[in-house]
Amino acid sequence: MTQLFRSLIFVPGNNSRFLEKAKSLQADIVCFDLEDSVPEIEKSKARKLIKTALKSRKSYSSSIFVRTNSPNSGKIPDDLKEIVQKGIDGIVIPKVNNIKELKIIEKSLSRLEKTRKIKPIQIIPSIESAEGVVNTYEIASYGQRISAVVFGVFDLLNDLGVEYSKNSEGEKYSRRKIPVDAHAAGVAVIDAIWQDLKDAKGLENDCKLGKSLGYTGKSIIHPDQIPVVHKLFHPNKSEISWAEKVCKIYLESSKKGKGATTVEGKMIDEVHFKQAKALLDLIK
Amino acid sequence: MTQLFRSLIFVPGNNSRFLEKAKSLQADIVCFDLEDSVPEIEKSKARKLIKTALKSRKSYSSSIFVRTNSPNSGKIPDDLKEIVQKGIDGIVIPKVNNIKELKIIEKSLSRLEKTRKIKPIQIIPSIESAEGVVNTYEIASYGQRISAVVFGVFDLLNDLGVEYSKNSEGEKYSRRKIPVDAHAAGVAVIDAIWQDLKDAKGLENDCKLGKSLGYTGKSIIHPDQIPVVHKLFHPNKSEISWAEKVCKIYLESSKKGKGATTVEGKMIDEVHFKQAKALLDLIK
Amino acid sequence: MTQLFRSLIFVPGNNSRFLEKAKSLQADIVCFDLEDSVPEIEKSKARKLIKTALKSRKSYSSSIFVRTNSPNSGKIPDDLKEIVQKGIDGIVIPKVNNIKELKIIEKSLSRLEKTRKIKPIQIIPSIESAEGVVNTYEIASYGQRISAVVFGVFDLLNDLGVEYSKNSEGEKYSRRKIPVDAHAAGVAVIDAIWQDLKDAKGLENDCKLGKSLGYTGKSIIHPDQIPVVHKLFHPNKSEISWAEKVCKIYLESSKKGKGATTVEGKMIDEVHFKQAKALLDLIK
Numbered sequence: 001m002t003q004l005f006r007s008l009i010f011v012p013g014n015n016s017r018f019l020e021k022a023k024s025l026q027a028d029i030v031c032f033d034l035e036d037s038v039p040e041i042e043k044s045k046a047r048k049l050i051k052t053a054l055k056s057r058k059s060y061s062s063s064i065f066v067r068t069n070s071p072n073s074g075k076i077p078d079d080l081k082e083i084v085q086k087g088i089d090g091i092v093i094p095k096v097n098n099i100k101e102l103k104i105i106e107k108s109l110s111r112l113e114k115t116r117k118i119k120p121i122q123i124i125p126s127i128e129s130a131e132g133v134v135n136t137y138e139i140a141s142y143g144q145r146i147s148a149v150v151f152g153v154f155d156l157l158n159d160l161g162v163e164y165s166k167n168s169e170g171e172k173y174s175r176r177k178i179p180v181d182a183h184a185a186g187v188a189v190i191d192a193i194w195q196d197l198k199d200a201k202g203l204e205n206d207c208k209l210g211k212s213l214g215y216t217g218k219s220i221i222h223p224d225q226i227p228v229v230h231k232l233f234h235p236n237k238s239e240i241s242w243a244e245k246v247c248k249i250y251l252e253s254s255k256k257g258k259g260a261t262t263v264e265g266k267m268i269d270e271v272h273f274k275q276a277k278a279l280l281d282l283i284k
Numbered sequence: 285m286t287q288l289f290r291s292l293i294f295v296p297g298n299n300s301r302f303l304e305k306a307k308s309l310q311a312d313i314v315c316f317d318l319e320d321s322v323p324e325i326e327k328s329k330a331r332k333l334i335k336t337a338l339k340s341r342k343s344y345s346s347s348i349f350v351r352t353n354s355p356n357s358g359k360i361p362d363d364l365k366e367i368v369q370k371g372i373d374g375i376v377i378p379k380v381n382n383i384k385e386l387k388i389i390e391k392s393l394s395r396l397e398k399t400r401k402i403k404p405i406q407i408i409p410s411i412e413s414a415e416g417v418v419n420t421y422e423i424a425s426y427g428q429r430i431s432a433v434v435f436g437v438f439d440l441l442n443d444l445g446v447e448y449s450k451n452s453e454g455e456k457y458s459r460r461k462i463p464v465d466a467h468a469a470g471v472a473v474i475d476a477i478w479q480d481l482k483d484a485k486g487l488e489n490d491c492k493l494g495k496s497l498g499y500t501g502k503s504i505i506h507p508d509q510i511p512v513v514h515k516l517f518h519p520n521k522s523e524i525s526w527a528e529k530v531c532k533i534y535l536e537s538s539k540k541g542k543g544a545t546t547v548e549g550k551m552i553d554e555v556h557f558k559q560a561k562a563l564l565d566l567i568k
Numbered sequence: 569m570t571q572l573f574r575s576l577i578f579v580p581g582n583n584s585r586f587l588e589k590a591k592s593l594q595a596d597i598v599c600f601d602l603e604d605s606v607p608e609i610e611k612s613k614a615r616k617l618i619k620t621a622l623k624s625r626k627s628y629s630s631s632i633f634v635r636t637n638s639p640n641s642g643k644i645p646d647d648l649k650e651i652v653q654k655g656i657d658g659i660v661i662p663k664v665n666n667i668k669e670l671k672i673i674e675k676s677l678s679r680l681e682k683t684r685k686i687k688p689i690q691i692i693p694s695i696e697s698a699e700g701v702v703n704t705y706e707i708a709s710y711g712q713r714i715s716a717v718v719f720g721v722f723d724l725l726n727d728l729g730v731e732y733s734k735n736s737e738g739e740k741y742s743r744r745k746i747p748v749d750a751h752a753a754g755v756a757v758i759d760a761i762w763q764d765l766k767d768a769k770g771l772e773n774d775c776k777l778g779k780s781l782g783y784t785g786k787s788i789i790h791p792d793q794i795p796v797v798h799k800l801f802h803p804n805k806s807e808i809s810w811a812e813k814v815c816k817i818y819l820e821s822s823k824k825g826k827g828a829t830t831v832e833g834k835m836i837d838e839v840h841f842k843q844a845k846a847l848l849d850l851i852k
Contacts, residue, residue: 070813072549097549130498134421137702158522160467160498162308169496173460176741183698183728214698214728238726265640265665356833381833414751414782418705442806444782453780457744506709 003063003274004028004282005148006217006233008092008124010067012037013046023059027226028217030062032071034079035094043075047082057087064088065124071093076105084112090122090147095155097131102142103237109145120145124190124273128152129159133174140185147271148188150219151178154195166202167209181216186266188275191215197222207232216268237281243276250276287558288312288566289292289432289472289500290517291510292376292408294351296321297330307343311510312501314346318363319353319378327359331366341371349408351376355385358382361392368396374406374431378441381415386426403431405556408474412436413443419457424469431555432472434503435462438479450486451493463498470550472559474501481506491516519563527560534560571631571842572596572850573716573756574785574801575794576692578635581603581614591627595794596785598630603662604636610776611643615650625655632656633692640662644673652680658690658715663723665699670710677713688713690839696720697727701742705734708753715839716756718787719746722763734770735777735808740761748780754834756843759783766788775800803847818844 008029011022014037024031027033030082032053038046066083068091069075076093081092102125113120127136133156153171154164162170175192182189185192191210194203207229210218214228216227237242245263250273253261260269273279292313295306298321306314316337322330334350341348350367352375353359360377367375377389386409397404407429411420417440424433437455438448446454459476464471475494478487494502502513519527529547534557537538537545544553575804576597579590582605590598592607600621618634625632634651637643644661651659661673670693682690691713695704703722708717715845721739722732730738743760746824750757775786775797786797803811813831818841821829828837 072550110615130464133464134468160463160499161520161523161526162496162498162764165496168499169460170492173457173497173741176737179728180399180698180701186704209737212730213741214730214738216729236729237730239729242729262640264466265638274447326573354833356830417748418752444747445784445804445807445810446780446782447804447806449780453744454782455775457741457748457781 003271003278005190007220007229008150008190008217009220010037011068011224013050014038014042016049019049019053020273025062026224027062027220029065030060031065031067031092032237033067035067047079051082051085053088054083054085063090065090065092067092067094071097071101071105077108080108080281084109084116084121086118088121090124092124092126092150094126094152095128095132096125096139097129098135099138099142102139106145122147122280124148124150126152127178128155130156130240133177136178136181136183140182140187142271146187148190149178149182150190151175151190166196176213183214188216189214191218193219193221194225195221196225200228203228204222204232235283239279240283243279246272246276247280287555287562289474291513292434292474292502292505293507293510294321297334297350298322298326300333303333309346309507309510311346311504313349314344315349315351315376317351319351328536331363335366335369338367338369338371347373349374349376351378354379355381355389360389364392364396368393368400368405370402372405374408376408376410376434378410378436379412379416380409380415380423382419383422383426386423390429406431406492408432408434410434410436410441411462414440417461420462424466424471428553430471432500433462433466434474435459435476437476438486450480460497467498470516472500473498475502477503477505478509479505481508487512488516494516519567523563524567527563530556530560531564571846573758575788575797576633576785577782577788577791577794578605578716581604581618581634582610584617587621589615593630593791593794594786596628597633598628599633599635599660601635603635615647619650619653622653622655623653633658633660635660635662639665639669639673645676648676648680652684654675654686654688656689658692660692660693660694660718662720663696663700664693664707665697665702666703667710669704670707674713687849690715692716692718694718694720694765695746696723698724701745704746704749705752708750708755712837714755716758716784717750718758719760721760735765744781751782756784757782759786761787761789762793763789765792771796772800803851807847808851811847814840814844815848
């Protein structure tokens with residue numbers, strides 16, 4: 001498992017063939033989906049397929065996340081019951097509005113992890129509502145489980161009563177606020193998907209824009225987008241220099257028997273170290 | 285009275301002819317003004333004229349609001365004393381900076397409503413100061429009386445020390461933040477006026493921009509602007525689909541003898557139902 | 569000493585010749601630097617040179633500030649010990665993330681001022697981290713010492729993992745948010761530097777943009793930039809009209825033996841009065 005956040009690909013959880021094919025994907029994160037790509041009547045089937053897929057965790061080279069249903073759907077308890085299993089690295093929670101929602105979910109998570117004797121898994125909240133945009137900093141700062149936030153543009157525009165168009169005026173404020181809030185909280189930040197698979201130039205420009213706004217990577221809906229995204233979210237000098245500092249200081253701190261430490265005033269723990277290490281391995 | 289927020293037209297409160305003519309206006313909201321369009325020496329006269337106009341409330345087809353003077357003016361108690369009368373649907377409060385100001389005003393309002401035996405009226409805070417922009421979400425979330433917020437660009441730029449120009453850089457951040465904060469709070473959001481009456485194309489583009497940013501409607505200074513604004517703030521698919529859900533779920537909830545309910549996690553009460561119903565009536 | 573904020577020029581604190589030449593500078597604020605322009609091994613020397621320069625305070629026509637090292641550097645106590653002396657008008661604190669940092673610094677400051685029998689000096693926090701951008705309003709509202717905030721674009725982009733380019737997309741959100749937050753807090757706001765000394769047209773456009781966003785002035789790295797910056801940050805009508813109100817109302821309040829008062833609901837004390845007076849003197 002790498003701890004990079006350049007690419008997060010959504011794989012419909014109700015399609016056993018896709019789950020199987022995902023083993024060969026080179027995305028940093030493979031995210032099995034229980035939400036929008038799964039019709040109501042297949043939710044239960046999808047949970048079971050994902051549970052099975054997690055048993056062959058070793059065949060996947062990416063981090064493995066599951067996108068649950070949204071806090072408002074009432075389905076998260078059922079989702080977690082099936083998918084919080086050995087092999088899962090974390091969950092993506094769609095349409096997170098505020099930290100009250102996270103608190104409830106974390107409680108369920110912790111209980112399941114304890115019963116099933118697995119380590120605490122990561123949470124990537126998805127910001128795709130106006131309320132989520134208002135609260136991004138608070139959400140991203142919620143706690144150690146939060147390793148990244150992801151931006152969802154379609155549902156956000158819908159919440160604003162705005163029709164989707166490419167690079168619309170309606171997305172600008174939110175798309176720019178989210179990476180600032182995420183960096184302030186010290187977590188990675190993954191840009192929204194580029195939907196038009198035929199518009200390769202559009203994807204490229206959208207990646208460049210995302211990178212220039214501070215995004216660490218991009219959500220992906222088709223394997224063909226992975227190489228483009230990896231090329232354009234290749235770490236730059238300032239990221240490499242930061243990763244070097246993190247590795248150096250964390251290793252020194254570890255030698256002294258300490259865990260978490262600070263680098264230029266920012267809290268650094270094992271998760272940050274792993275991310276920094278993965279980034280440096282990448283550019284070797 | 286409709287509960288739509290596509291258009292809010294300001295009518296000088298000191299001009300009895302204008303108050304009379306406003307009876308034929310087709311704007312969603314007619315807002316009698318006590319603030320900027322009324323010179324100091326005519327404030328008292330304007331309050332009396334508005335009080336009189338409210339007596340023929342039934343001759344107006346729009347919602348009837350009154351814009352009071354600003355919290356900092358010290359004139360609000362005198363304004364409210366005269367204009368909180370049967371027939372008024374709400375007040376627009378200009379230059380709201382924070383919820384402390386709203387608390388004081390609401391206290392006066394509630395007392396007057398009780399004495400005069402009228403139902404609680406709505407409040408539309410106007411965001412037109414830097415402090416108001418910072419606090420928009422808190423202001424919009426202040427309570428059930430807040431049905432919308434309105435943006436005021438001229439006073440905002442003045443507060444920032446910026447000279448007005450059309451679509452200036454200085455307005456961009458605030459104009460984009462306000463609709464996100466308003467939607468997060470679940471209230472309507474009305475864009476600033478377009479001042480140049482001769483520039484019809486400019487008005488049209490400004491409406492389109494406002495709509496694409498999430499605004500529900502626009503402030504208006506001349507009756508000629510109403511049809512253009514109504515055309516360009518016509519509800520789109522996502523708004524219609526939301527209104528349908530709200531109506532359906534609220535009616536089901538009502539049948540069970542319950543009032544307020546939630547739709548996709550958002551609080552829905554009678555005000556939201558009326559708005560949704562008005563929107564659906566519009567497109568019939 | 570003027571109390572204008574059109575221009576703040578950084579002067580390396582370790583260069584005695586530059587400190588001497590700064591006596592002839594016509595910038596509103598001359599800021600001796602202890603941070604980025606001073607190598608580690610010269611910090612101690614720079615502190616001593618600045619301490620000496622402050623003894624000939626009367627030879628400088630500008631306000632005299634010192635930029636300390638950052639809160640995370642651990643060097644501020646040593647900085648303050650040397651430079652909090654008679655003659656200093658204030659400090660610029662780089663990379664301020666939150667008000668917890670300000671609290672600690674203010675404690676040291678107050679103790680030194682008391683011991684050394686000097687009046688409380690000003691603080692200009694520099695916003696150049698994602699966390700600082702999130703907290704700008706809180707930082708700018710921290711207390712009476714805060715007379716302005718200054719924007720630092722290079723370190724901000726670095727914190728966001730974005731490579732610097734002129735007028736990059738990555739700076740837009742933060743550069744627009746900061747003046748709104750500063751005006752909301754009632755303090756001046758100084759834009760980031762323009763680094764390319766050869767690109768005079770670029771500087772001019774960058775000043776115009778900053779002014780149109782609400783900035784009061786600009787950071788400067790070379791004396792040649794001062795006249796351009798002063799020309800383009802010349803006060804406009806709305807600023808002059810505000811200054812006139814502040815002077816009038818503050819003088820009336822003073823005559824009645826009162827100090828601080830309010831103008832249109834904003835707190836006005838002697839600092840604001842001096843700023844307003846300086847602005848009106850400028851345009852005489």
